[in-house]
Amino acid sequence: MTKEQYRVLAINPGSTSTKASIFENDAEVWKTNVVHAPEELAGFETIGDQGPFRRDAILAAIDEAGLDAQNFDAVVGVGGVGLAGVPYGTYGVNETMLDDATSGKYASHPNNLGVIIAHEIAATCGAQAMAAGMASSEEFQEVAHVGGFAQTPRRCCVHMLNTKEVALRHAAAQGKSYKDLNLVIAHVGGGITVAAHRKGMVVDGTDGVDQEGPMTPNRPGTVRLVSFMKLIAGLTPAEQKKLVSTQGGFMSHLGTSDALEVKRMIAEGDEYARLVYDALLYQVAGWIGHMAAVLKGEVDGVILTGGLMNDEYAAAYITEMVSWIAPVSVYPGELEGEALAAAALRVLRGEEELLEYTGVPVWSGFDHLKRA
Structure with missing residues (x-):
């Protein structure tokens, strides 16, 4: 060598x-x-x-x-x-x-x-x-760190590795620098995060570990807090952790966290499976809108990436909801x-x-x- x-x-x-x-x-x-x-x-x-x-x-x-x-x-x-x-x-x-x-x-x-x-x-x-x-x-703007309790500040915990690489390649394809663009990027796979990228910095985003943002195939995402308190009453700390880490999302509603299995259920006419699948995509789109507001509407592009974006239906569903914000680009899978x-x-x-x-x-x- x-x-x-x-x-x-x-x-x-x-x-x-x-x-x-x-x-x-x-x-x-x-x-x-x-x-x-x-x-x-x-x-x-x-x-x-x-x-x-x-x-x-x-x-x-x-x-x-x-x-x-x-x-x-x-x-x-x-x-x-x-x-x-x-x-x-x-x-x-x-x-x-x-x-x-x-x-x-x-x-x-x-x-x-x-x-x-x-x-x-x-x-x-x-x-x-x-x-x-x-x-x-850590790249958040300070206002993004403020949580609903003084003891629960928000933190920067998004899919940095894949989304930064996708952003760099997207910018290069546009003949621009990542640091010149404002982007909203949703990583939609086994884990899901949505983030606002301002001029090369992730200034706000959902937390993929602490359960903030859209539900995922096996995590609940943001939930109604009082109802959740009732749900976990009587559970041990270990049981609570297992519930929020592995038993939410598709798993809670449909008994599986396998998106391909959920698609099979839909193909066989399961209307509830379709509703739940659509709800995950609906929530992703909603958080994309949230991050567009963080960027004050000055958005050069919306990027969809991650494993679930291999499904053309899923990419099209989100695109239809958010294309009014900015042009939508899809980079299926991960890099x-x-x-x-x-x-x-x-x-x-x-x-x-x-x-x-x-x-x-x-x-x-x-x-x-x-x-x-």
Whole structure:
């Protein structure tokens, strides 16, 4: 390999699978999605304990493909929601980051394992360990942080990795810079978030972890609070967490979180399944309108992305509701592996600085505004 050609391994853990891709410069030469059976993951007491298991699964998949698992210039993992709310960018993995990811200091989620696995694989081959696509990155305008209770400030927790990459590519296709555009971007997949991007910054957005925004295939999204209090009365904290994390949305209404199964039900004439499916899309469109208001109506484009946008019906339903705001562009699926590799390559090529993770959030509350 010469300095004109770089080899990058991208790691992206999810709730029940771990995705990995190998890139030689911008070309993806191999990818896998290792699915972990529920009974395998159930044997681990904490999410952090899953690290070695998932790492070894990826290394085994690379070996089975007959590929070299040692010759990497960089190993890049997705920056999980358990990291501090730092500015968006590409970071070197350091001890502070590993401590935060392992402890789940800010949030516990399987994507915290991305930087841990990247660090461990990089250490075996002398590669740089990086974190990119920080889900916890903080770009909100201050007014967007104010929640309905003083104790519940809103936070920036959208699908940063995919939506930022889609925004960059969309802008380039328009012959413009992402930093010149105002966009509303909805990531509509297994998880759903809607965000307002103003001149390259996510200034407001729904929270994909704390259940704000549209319902998803297995999460409730924003719900009527008093009714919800009655619903969870008598449940243990663990039962409450399971309810809001896995038992909402399609799962609550239809007994499945599989969108393809819901589409099958609709095809067989299930009118309630159609209503619930449409309701999810209806809610996404409503939140797009909300974010258009955040941008004061100055919207250059609405972007729909994520796995559910592979369904032409779903994309058309939302488009019909929001096309009055701005032109709608659809980018089905996700570009997460590509986004991780692109971030690492920009650093390797000297186009972008590798940032240092301090573990100190850039936004920490409103104390500076309060009178003594």
